[in-house]
Amino acid sequence: MQIILRRLRSEDISQVIEIEKEAFSPLWVTTPFKRELTNRYASYLVACGAAEPEEPTPEGSDSEQEEDLPTWRRWGSKIHGLLGKQTQSDAEPQDIAGYVSVWYQGDEAHITEIAVRESLRGNGIGELLLIGSLRAAVEYGSKVMTLEVRVSNFIAQRLYEKYAFESVGIRKGYYSDNREDAAIMTTCPIDTEEYQRKFEGLQESYRQRRGEITPVV
Numbered sequence: 327m328q329i330i331l332r333r334l335r336s337e338d339i340s341q342v343i344e345i346e347k348e349a350f351s352p353l354w355v356t357t358p359f360k361r362e363l364t365n366r367y368a369s370y371l372v373a374c375g376a377a378e379p380e381e382p383t384p385e386g387s388d389s390e391q392e393e394d395l396p397t398w399r400r401w402g403s404k405i406h407g408l409l410g411k412q413t414q415s416d417a418e419p420q421d422i423a424g425y426v427s428v429w430y431q432g433d434e435a436h437i438t439e440i441a442v443r444e445s446l447r448g449n450g451i452g453e454l455l456l457i458g459s460l461r462a463a464v465e466y467g468s469k470v471m472t473l474e475v476r477v478s479n480f481i482a483q484r485l486y487e488k489y490a491f492e493s494v495g496i497r498k499g500y501y502s503d504n505r506e507d508a509a510i511m512t513t514c515p516i517d518t519e520e521y522q523r524k525f526e527g528l529q530e531s532y533r534q535r536r537g538e539i540t541p542v543v
């Protein structure tokens with residue numbers, strides 16, 4: 327069982343909204359994901375467990391009972407198994423582990439949101455989502471990737487810095503819930519050989535540590 331990236335589908339939306347609500351402030355305006363599905367100038371990717379072919383199970387076994395569970399619960403338990411640790415909460419396991427949204431504006435690919443289910447953080451899923459969005463941006467023809475991040479969000483900043491985002495300015499009082507400033511972060515040009523070499527090196531380290539990175543489906 328492997329974590330894969332795929333494009334957002336309408337059946338994922340309720341889980342993605344759950345993750346969005348958990349990750350961002352209660353005053354965060356919910357993204358109109360359904361409408362965004364048809365936005366040609368955006369990419370919405372989710373990280374989830376890859377489906378495995380069903381194996382026949384003997385009648386009356388425990389596995390047969392598991393088959394009665396909804397798909398998202400069966401996949402969810404496999405994601406937790408794959409990641410080698412149990413959730414820290416008693417929440418039900420889920421199949422969508424995280425998502426990222428990117429808007430394309432001129433030469434720029436702008437990450438509008440990236441979030442991982444809280445109980446699954448620290449397992450490489452956020453990094454996988456960032457890799458997927460950088461690959462999508464290069465494929466789209468974007469020249470740089472940008473985003474805003476709370477100045478206090480050191481975890482996200484460390485992730486972005488790993489992929490050579492640099493802080494290039496501040497938007498004062500950008501976040502409406504507490505008027506916190508946003509750091510504006512941007513990559514150097516991503517369509518250069520230099521960045522692609524660095525990016526390939528980072529992906530290779532990721533593969534060695536976390537496993538294969540499958541193409542977005």
Ligand SMILES: CC(C)(COP(=O)(O)OP(=O)(O)OC[C@H]1O[C@@H](n2cnc3c(N)ncnc32)[C@H](O)[C@@H]1OP(=O)(O)O)[C@@H](O)C(=O)NCCC(=O)NCCS
Pocket residue numbers: 349350439440441442443446447448449450451452453454473474475476479480481482484485488
């Ligand atoms: C930011 C977020 C997406 C990271 O996802 P994640 O799956 O937990 O991160 P990963 O396990 O892939 O870690 C990737 C890198 O992030 C950084 N990172 C992750 N957890 C960290 C921690 N606890 N402390 C410091 N750095 C951390 C590290 O650079 C790490 O690379 P490393 O493993 O080589 O050290 C996740 O914390 C999240 O959903 N946060 C809430 C939403 C949010 O703040 N989104 C960003 C909005 S701009």
